[in-house]
Amino acid sequence: MEFLLTLSGSLMLGSLLVLINIKAAYHPYHKTTPLVASSLLILGFGLYLSMIASSESDTALTAMRQATSLAVNALLATLPAFFALVTLMMLRISFRPQ
């Protein structure tokens, strides 16, 4: 169930990021309808999965919060690995031959 909750959380988190980006970076020549529709579809699917995975007493909002925050936490846990990669890149650019 933890697996399903995390997966549903990452689906919802990803689609929310896309929706926020579409709204925040809007410009008049951007055809947003298919992107918004696909994101809402994934968001709905993620919400459905999270409601299956969470306890029966949870409301849809609580299930969504549980799953999405689980995904945020899992994503934050990957940051040290990314930071290690960035540090390696910094080493390369610091000591590259002239």
Add this chain to the structure above:
Amino acid sequence: MTEWWLQWWIGLFLMVSGFSMGRMGPAFNRAKIGYPLALFGLGLVFFSSDEGLIQNEQIASETMRQTLYWAVPGLIGCFIVARGSPIYNVTRPPTLAIGWAVLLLSWYILLTHYDPFGHDLISSIITIAGLIIVFIVHMFAIRLVETLPRSDETIPPLSETEKTYVASVLNRHLENKGD
């Protein structure tokens, strides 16, 4: 149950919105409010109360606070190292040394105050897989948008302000070339 949990979520959304706005549009005309908005969101998240947060939100909030302690000096260090690294045979050893000192401080904080191996690796892999699924669906949606027939509506001509702006850019560039 209090509604303080909203502050944490609004902060997260403002961070994403601010970053999106900051990256939007051509380099000379990006939203000025973008990065300040992202910083405001970061502040809301960092100083949010744990009151009203459910279990997973409390864990994520605490992890985010711990991450910021090493990520902020890490980002600053990377920026200074990038500024000090040799470009076109120009080296800035003092800047590079300061950058590496800040970067090493960030690693010290990370390794002493944060447990990078204490998290569940499987959860991280599942989350990245989920985000890749969203990304693939997003790419398909973009391909669909690109195949849609273009509208026949006429694009309006440049406004007076836009004309003045384009003329000033062209003049500036031509003057710089000395022509």
